[in-house]
Amino acid sequence: MMFGSVFYNCWAALISFTIYFLIAIINPFAMPISTLIIASIVAIVGFLLMFPVRYLMGYVFYTPKEVAFNEETASHTDETTTIGQPLTEQKSTSTVEFADESTEDIAQVVRTMMSKDDDIMLSR
Template sequence: MFGSIFYNLWGALLAFSTYFFLNFMGPTAPIMIIVKSFIAAVIGFLVTYIIRFLISYVLYTPEEEQALEEEAEEASMPSSATAEEFAEENPEEVAKAVRTMMDDENKIAS
């Protein structure tokens, strides 16, 4: 889930404070203002929990699980390059290609 329980507590505190200060100077009895403020705090707590759940649902990325499954499938498949194909390559040609690439690098670096 996104965030922690502290987000819920902050939401409850904000709901309590908002309701309390909006009704503080009204003609309502003080005990009723406090009781209704606590009810607003509980509602704020639950609403924040729902918002956290929705954010975590939106941010959830199942691509990692799919990537792991694809890697497992690729690992189980035999490699397309066999030892026979590598044996066909001439080591002298490979060495010549490597020397050519190294010479090109030295020319660029100079």
């Protein structure tokens, strides 16, 4: 799996062409046709070298999908794993801890905790 798209390769080609072209025209004896031809060759090389770079980035940033327990695997595995421990179903949990409580109750708890912290700080 490669990272990004061919658009990244186009950017690499454009950047390599520009860098070579700017370095080449500093020379006061630079010929325009040969400079453009060599800069185009450098752009093609930059385009092609971006493929292994994208592949390496895809390898580095690869995140495997999480395999969750399902009922089909339970019937085939005899309800135990290979080391003899029972399988348990994973429950998907929300990142919001106070989903069932109202916001007013949560705000009141926070105010109470902050006032207790203020009392502790003042007593010291």
